[in-house]
Amino acid sequence: DAGITQSPRHKVTETGTPVTLRCHQTENHRYMYWYRQDPGHGLRLIHYSYGVKDTDKGEVSDGYSVSRSKTEDFLLTLESATSSQTSVYFCAISLAGANTDTQYFGPGTRLTVL
Amino acid sequence: AQSVTQLGSHVSVSEGALVLLRCNYSSSVPPYLFWYVQYPNQGLQLLLKYTSAATLVKGINGFEAEFKKSETSFHLTKPSAHMSDAAEYFCAVSNQNQGGKLIFGQGTELSVKP
Numbered sequence: 001d002a003g004i005t006q007s008p009r010h011k012v013t014e015t016g017t018p019v020t021l022r023c024h025q026t027e028n029h030r031y032m033y034w035y036r037q038d039p040g041h042g043l044r045l046i047h048y049s050y051g052v053k054d055t056d057k058g059e060v061s062d063g064y065s066v067s068r069s070k071t072e073d074f075l076l077t078l079e080s081a082t083s084s085q086t087s088v089y090f091c092a093i094s095l096a097g098a099n100t101d102t103q104y105f106g107p108g109t110r111l112t113v114l
Numbered sequence: 115a116q117s118v119t120q121l122g123s124h125v126s127v128s129e130g131a132l133v134l135l136r137c138n139y140s141s142s143v144p145p146y147l148f149w150y151v152q153y154p155n156q157g158l159q160l161l162l163k164y165t166s167a168a169t170l171v172k173g174i175n176g177f178e179a180e181f182k183k184s185e186t187s188f189h190l191t192k193p194s195a196h197m198s199d200a201a202e203y204f205c206a207v208s209n210q211n212q213g214g215k216l217i218f219g220q221g222t223e224l225s226v227k228p
Contacts, residue, residue: 004157031213040123042204042218043158050213058215090157099146099208100165103216105157 003027004106006091012112019078021109023091031097032074034058034066036087037108043090049074050097081113116141116207120219128227133192135222137205140186146208147188148216149179153201161203164188175199200226
C-alpha cells in the first residue's frame with residue numbers, strides 16, 4: 001500500500017466553522033490531489049499540487065483552499081463549512097503527474113457539516 | 115472537454131457469472147483510461163489502465179478491459195464473478211496535459227449473489 005494517511009478520518013462540524021483536513025505521504029511523490037466523493041457524481045477534483053507551494057484549482061474548488069509547505073503534506077481547508085460540503089474527501093498522489101501515472105488514494109475523511 | 119459515462123449505477127450478478135461494467139468516454143484526443151475499485155470504507159485502488167500500448171488490458175483479480183476507439187468504450191469484464199468482487203467500480207479518463215488530473219464516471223456498484 002502506498003504510504004498515504006488522512007486525518008481526521010471522521011469529523012462532524014457545524015455550519016460556518018473552519019475545517020482543515022490533512023493528507024500525509026511518505027512516498028516523496030511530486031503531485032498530490034484532493035477529491036470529494038458524492039453519490040451519483042463519482043469523484044470530483046477540488047485542488048491539486050504539483051510541488052511545494054505550487055497548487056491549482058480543480059473542477060469544484062469554490063469554498064476550498066489548499067496549502068503545501070512540505071512535499072509530504074497537503075492541507076485542504078474549508079474556510080466556512082456549509083452543508084453542501086458534507087462529503088467523503090480523498091487525497092491522492094502520483095509520482096510525476098503524467099497522464100499515464102497511477103494515482104494512489106488515501107483512506108478518506110468523512111466530513112459531516114450540520 | 116473530456117467526460118466519462120458509466121452505464122448502470124448498480125449491477126447485480128450471480129457468483130460464477132460474467133461481470134460486465136460499461137464505460138464510455140468522450141475525448142477529442144486519444145485518451146488514457148483507468149478502472150479503479152473501491153471496497154467499502156476504503157480508498158480507491160487501481161484495477162488496470164490503458165496507455166495506448168495494447169487495446170486489451172489485463173488487470174488485477176482477473177479483470178480485463180478492451181479499448182475500442184470506434185465505440186469510444188472501455189468496458190470492464192471478468193469471466194467469473196466472486197463474492198469478493200462486490201465493490202464500487204469507477205472508470206476515469208486522464209485530462210490531457212494537465213497534471214494527470216482524472217475525470218471520473220459516476221461509479222457502478224457491483225453486487226454478487228451467492
